[in-house]
Amino acid sequence: MKLTLGDIYAVPLPNKFFAAIKIINISGKDTLVKTTPYIDTSIPEITNPLLQETLRNNRFFYNNLPAIKWVNGEFPKGFIFIGNIPLTDIERKWRSSTFSESWSFVGHDVFDEWRYIHDREALEKEIEELEKKEMMDENIKKHKEVKLMNDSDFWTLVSLINGTKQIKEGIQLLITELAKLKVKEIKLFEETLSFKLYLLDTKDHACYFGDHSFREEKPNTFSVDLFLYARCAAVSRGEKIYNEILDNPKLMPKNEFLEELLDVTSAAYEEKKGKEFNFNATYDYETFSNKNGWS
Known part of the structure; x- marks a missing residue:
């Protein structure tokens, strides 16, 4: 025309x-x-x-x-x-x-x-739903593009944390085993750990991890750092319990924190290569990074 x-x-x-x-x-x-x-x-x-x-x-x-x-x-x-x-x-x-x-x-x-x-209310709701869908589609696309460690291998390594009487000994055992892996496998572990922590980064999970949980009426009592460390504790519980927590936020560990889990990959790399681990995982595990989880 x-x-x-x-x-x-x-x-x-x-x-x-x-x-x-x-x-x-x-x-x-x-x-x-x-x-x-x-x-x-x-x-x-x-x-x-x-x-x-x-x-x-x-x-x-x-x-x-x-x-x-x-x-x-x-x-x-x-x-x-x-x-x-x-x-x-x-x-x-x-x-x-x-x-x-x-x-x-x-x-x-x-x-x-x-x-x-x-018809503003309905329009705003439609736009909100569209934005959520676009964000979800983007996350799905990103997930497909990210190579993660085989789930069985990942959870086998994580199980080492609770395989000893002391958590510190378990963390060191995990570091030692990771250091035996190839560099690309160490990076895969970091990618997978970050992803598991990212999935737990939701407002619902933040409401149930203990004294410093998220409360709408008292936002200043919420600790973003302790919530991250509580998510680390959830991962350390193993595959079965982690998946249960993922489905039911009320099962989040209460006042249990495992900050040390965040450092195992870098410690293993340094033990293996003798230099600093400079690697940024695709998924950011810092609190509020999971936009869908906080919308």
Whole structure:
């Protein structure tokens, strides 16, 4: 379809609404599109005065930003030609740094602005759910890209912590066994340990680890460090108990901390190579790193 500057099109929106857009610039395969303030359940006449205006976005973080964007891709067959209104001098001068790879949501700004005024609670909930899903998808993608130690091997090594009478002796035994592994295996252990701690980094788990647990009414009593050390204690309990704690936060160890677990990998590497262990795991185990767990 050949577009002409000044062309006005009706855009079908959800709930049987229509928006109206205007073509204000064309550069190669890119088109600069303006969304008008028009929104109704019928297609506007070309004489409708709203088609002369420009929608201003004011929802959420927007601050009276004009609804103008560059769009790339094939023009949608579902858009309905209304007519042509010659460009104004102001429209000829419009510039935009906003760019879209498709026409899928062109014109939808006016629907979102309408909902922000008339249906804000539902809109905010939808956006929140969408952000959670995007974050979850990103975490899944990241997890697939991260190589972890075989679960059986990891938990066999962790079981050494409680295989002696004293925890300190168990920690040293774990360090000794890790130092016997190849460097890449030591790194795999660190990746896996970090991931296990990351999964426990949730508000629900933070509410049940003892005297310094998270409480909405007393946020200053919460210790981010002790929560991390409590998660270390949970990991040290072994695979079965760890998985039970993961599913049921109320089973978190109470006032039990094992900060030493955080240093076993670096200690093993130094014992093996005689130098400092400079390695950053993909998953950050520091408290509040698991955004999904605290949302």
